[in-house]
Amino acid sequence: MESLPLLFFPFLLLLLLFSASNSEEFVFNGFNNRDLQLDGVAEINSNGLLILTNATKYQQGHAFYKTPLHFKSTANGNLNSFSTCFAFSIVPANPSFGGHGLAFVLSPTSSLQNTFPAEFLGLFNSSNNGNPKNHVLAVELDTIKNPGLGDIDNNHVGIDINGLRSVAAAPASYYENGIHGYKNLSLISGEPMLVWVEYNSQEMKLNVTISPLTVTKPSLPLLSLTTNLSSIFFDSMYMGYSSSSGSMRTSHYVLGWSFKMNGQAPALNPDSLPNLPSKQIPKKNSGLVHKLLITGLAFLIVAISAITYVTVMKIKYAEILDDWELYQYQHLRFSYRELYMATRGFSEEELLGIGGFGRVYKGKLRISKTEIAVKRISHDSRQGMREFVSEIVSTGQLSHRNLVQLLGYCRRKGELFLVYEFMSNGSLDKFIYDETGKKKLNWNQRLSIIKGVASALLYLHEEWEQVVIHRDVKASNVLLDEELNAKLGDFGLSRLYDHGSDPKTTRIVGTMGYIAPELNKTGKVSTCTDVYAFGVLLLEVVCGRRSILQEDYSNSINLVDWLRKSLRRRTIMESWNAEAGSDIKPEEIELVLRLGLLCSHHSDKVRPNMRQVMQILEGDLPMPEVSDASSNL
Template sequence: MASTASMKPVLLSTLLVLTIGLTLNLPASGAGEGDEQFLYTGFTGHNIILDGAATITPGGLIELTNETFRIKGHAFHPAPMSFRRSPNGTVQSFSVSFVFGIMSSFGDIRGHGFTFFIAPSTDLSAAYSIQFLGLFNDKNNGSTSNHIFAIELDTIQNTEFSDIDNNHVGIDVNSLNSVNSSPAGFYNDSNSSMLTKLPLIGGGPLQIWVDYDMNSTEINVTLAPVGIPKPVKPLLSTTYDLSTVITEQAYLGFSSSTGLSTGHHYVLGWSSAINGAAPTIDPTKLPKLPYLGPKPQSTLLVILLPIASAVFVLAVGIGVVLMVRRHFRYKEVREDWEVEYGPHRFSYKDLYRATKGFKDKYLIGVGGFGSVYKGVLPGSKLEVAVKRVSYDSKQGVKEFVAEVVSIGHLQHRNVVQLLGYCRRKGELLLVYDYMANGSLDKHLYGQEGNATLDWGQRFRIIKEIALGLLYLHEEWDRVVIHRDVKASNVLLDKEMNGRLGDFGLARLYDHGTDPQTTHVVGTIGYLAPELVHRGKATPLTDVFSFGVLILEVTCGQKPIKEDPEGNQLVLTDWVLHNWHKESLLDAVDTKLQGNYNISEARLALKLGLLCSHPFPNARPNMRQVMQYLDGDVTFPELLPAHFSFGMLSLMQNEGQLVDSSRMSSYPSPMMQSFGSISNLLADGR
């Protein structure tokens, strides 16, 4: 009995040790029934669910994306969390914290941001790898069926989503149009009224806290540098009942995409809890952000390289000669100032291979400023259109390429994406997204077996190009003047949506300043009279070209054509002539066989004439054009007498003005109503 009694303390001690050991291996949990929590300080050895480009680095970080274009990456906590105590219960209070870093290998060139999200599943395969941060696409963005709550940490300003700047934090519900957002920063507890701004990209690791209170339905988002205690005042505070959004069980995760700008998105640590504060993340236990700068050069290599070069100079010389002969066809023009445009520069070798050596069978268009080829990039298999433009001198090439790269940041559904450029000898190559249905003019005039567009398609394309021009003129960071709006530069994607393309002649300037363009470029028939007179392109010269485009789409006629007797007829004069005869609708394309909306066609014809008015101050701007097309503003009551026949015939032939003896043969009523038109537009009627 004494022996048995002496063993009891030993057995109790052993059971206690085993119990403590088993407890330490269980996931961390809260005190309440059904409460859940977790804590990661690094991710090596953890069963994180990854898809797309996301990986766990050797150092133990989650890396969502890298320097590859048009990729997306997602990382999920491996098990869903129970956000409701019962199937129809309210979403419980929860708290999330994580430490992250966003880095770029290209200095000031900014890539996309990333999101933390709560979603009903781990399937985000429908998300785009461009523009939507790897979370949504253009069809489901804004849909309540998403059931996604997210915090966006965005480093690019996208006007389509009403972003406030290119360094902000946003609270998102089922959409990238944030419910609330703020410039990134934190409120110091010693001065809680002043926001200390923080750079989201390149500024070192940052920590963020997301807290939701089920009773007040208040969402608080707090941001601070790692090592600083959580500030008392949150960066963002919004009231929103997440019971209408988050499902009973949902996954926590991160998402990102690179689009046409690349970057590295890292998560260093992560914690979460339901009905309690997220476990504290110890910054001393976190892995370090990697160094992405140039590798230091070895001193030994510096000494040995010249010696090795001298020893093998003959072999190297022979090799260089052979390489030059073999790769002469791929020779490019590269200068020091182009280093900063690295991500937007394509290698000539890739473009040559993409188009099979620019063979004629891949030629999809020829214009006055170059030939366009279809190609498939060898690495990404992305379909592109490559335009070859010749230039005679180096003067202005640096500024031109700078503008090409700037235009490459345009992102709008009705603007063809300019992906980048390449320079070789005396030519510049511009690379665009490939549009499967080609240019609008081929469909209007039935070339290459394309069917005639019906009226619904035509009117939709007019509105889509108007939206694209409005974005270029007023809604982007700078004013973009396209300078070559015409049917052959309107491209149709696989769903027959219209997109404005070919920015090879576009020019930019800051809002509120005066454009300095003085060189006349463009296409005969689309050139505004003041552009021929003064050589100065403005947004209103684009409006003139757009007006001619409206008439071309509506009438199915080219801006200038020859009649059977060899006389040149101007489309604008012909439409005016029909209107003066009180037969305006006779100008509508006969190939439609009368199947069109009469009110829309009448509006299109009158708006086309108004936009292509010879006097610039009589033309509407693109915002007014959209108001007329959408029916938000009543179109002014105009008569044929408000216009002058034959004014467009004063335009140049081969770039020079012609005299009045060569004006259109249509009769010309007195020009007495230009002022009244300007007044109508100024009044917004």
């Protein structure tokens, strides 16, 4: 019996360790570099203030607690309750505009790579935004309204799960105890505020509360969401902050932070929190006047040189900026200087390609290090420019994993610049027409690309709030990321040439070989004309041949006509590209070839719509006979 306590001791030790792991707690009234892991432009100043982003453009900063925390019980795997409180402040350079906000984040990793600044808050990019595999919970303090993400206004608090389209949101405000009402808050006021994020695992309820630093915690939360986070959280999660700025210079600060697992987070001590830079009182310096007098003469000389330099730079980097852009589109504007520096002066070494609408350059933003592609277009007049920019901005609100993300624009003199995310593998045509044999796509990759483009067109035609007709679907406008995922680019770009034109004339937009027959007759575009071009693209991807086949110096044949003859001769299966590899599936190749011919049918009434195309590709709808002019769809 005397050995029983010795046998019991290991179990007691495990019980203590288990209890400790489920009651993790900390409180930081200010920070030091040992508390947090930092990346991007995030830093901690000498007073212990966490600076996520400073007053520069298009940057992002991350700060995570040094170790992951166990959010699930090691005994039964159940999710623990938790509570956290933090003090923050957002200080814009222009008191009227913020950009873009900050977020409290719980993530499986503290290394948020390949993320974008601006509206993505340094959390996601255009490819993974909304992906269930992210396993990310965030509470956003958003100061820019982005309709493409469903934002309710430019001053709101939102709960985000795996993406920036909030599952719950409300204008920034707090419940005034004793008055029984909510009082508005301005997130960009520059004043310190407190946020509480609390989750009750038994009730599966997530509460978010906000108030000024000087106000007692409100008795009612701003947001209350019933959700089971067990499927979102891993056993261990990192916890911290992410922030980003756009075209408006804004500083985002965190002053203090507390946390407790399975309990109430400790209160922060307002008197112990670090001062904001704008509120720090400079120490008296008796030698200040003396130093100013000594440097005065030198400053005068330097000032003359600086004025001359600034004048030259203003001329060099001069932009067009109308009043209507200041309020509606300022958050999407890049400065010409930023783009000039990013592309090394639009160097020929950074040139990615030349198309019918201008040149495309590779660039890297100086601060955020984000890689971009800049399309440089000439325009002769400002007539219709406001409408065009409105359409471009509207297009920029599109958000789909198979669309190239438009990040913003710039106008300067006789030029317009469109800024897109950079696609590392370039355009599809360089793969399917490659004569060197170095760039190859197997059949599974080709089929995945086809489905990706089809998904993008379905979104443009039917799933966005307005119908968007691409008007120039072709291989060179399909771009591939580092994993060879397809993204459709250049949507809406042709509109530049329609604004200000004579309404009595019709200009056919598109590329020879992809233009639907009815366009030559009526000049009217529709979703059917996009479907026709997509059909030609299918045939090119399978065959590895261009839409116009050059037989010799004087003769050429249309790829669609050539394959239609092969179909009648029952030799169509001889037309696929041998470079597709050994993983080919003949039944899939035949289906895609027949679908391509159906989409590129001379009659627009026979062509399927993009939803039907997706259903055929996924095997949910049978493939009708191409030769049957009466559509069975």
